[in-house]
Amino acid sequence: MAINQLNLKRIVIFLAVIVSLATAYYCGWMYVAFKIESGFSNLKEKYNTTDLQINHKDIEISGFPWGWCLKIERPRLKIKNRFLWTTSLLKINLKSWDYKSFKFQTFGSHQAHIYKNNSLKHIKAKMNTGVGQLRLDQFGKIQEIKFSVKENIIQIPSSNQIRFKKLSGSVHLNKKHATKNDINQSPSVKLEIDLSSLVIPKTFLPKMENKIAEIKLSTDLHGRLEGSNLKNILTNWTKHGGVIEINKMMLNWGELNFFGNGTFALDENLQPIAALSAKITGQNATINSMVVAGLIKARTGMLLNFLTNAMTNKKRAKNQAIKISLAVQDGFLYLGPIKFFKIPEIRWN
Known part of the structure; x- marks a missing residue:
């Protein structure tokens, strides 16, 4: 009898501990949920200035017990009179065991607008859905951003449209990159982009294939990015020996x-200089298309075809890959020793 009472007492104590822990966890969860909601409200008031405006409608928080799920209706971000972003619903997921990582997703109408000074025309982008992940470092600063958007239409002035099926990528920021002169450290920014089914307006490149099946890019940016505007940032970056390492660049465009x-x-002068080595196939058809489109002269096309054919082993398959070197210097693109075509000057103002 005494043993049964002792066991019963232990069970009661155990249940009391479990209930106490569950109650404490629930109270903690509710406290964090309250802080998150009030934090977004404070963010809205704090940044409601002429330079930056953050607005939204209702916020709903769920996800108990494993985390917090925020549903923000009609979020709206405006930066000066240059950029505007809005969507119907933004969903953010936070896990209790991984507080440095946030997953987000957009639903419904998803739009971005880019405006130019003293101009009524602007660039408008529409996207169906967007997903991504934001990771913070130990100090609460952004360390990595991953994103993916689908079914995109970009409306640019003169009634032209650029469409692509999917764009995904990641940006990794290295906060430890602090030495001004040593560019051999870890890259300050790592960027990866994967773009599929890009359709550009026919007016951009007449008589050329206007659908690019796939573009992939992986780069490491070395150097400090400091300045008050884009031109100033690039000037400082160049002065301190800034360079971008292109680890991988892949293009599938028509037969190329x-x-x-x-x-x-x-x-x-803040104009591009580059050195690339590459393997290509489908070069002859692309060169002929560029001649027909008037992008290069006929004699340049003949010379390029002769050069690329000389690199091909006639005993191998017709679509054999060839190795080439490309360079951008003094405003021209060079294919090996041949000056391919002139690159328009970039104005950063």
């Missing part, structure tokens, strides 16, 4: 397949 790597930088 391109796979290469190399380096990219800017000269003292």
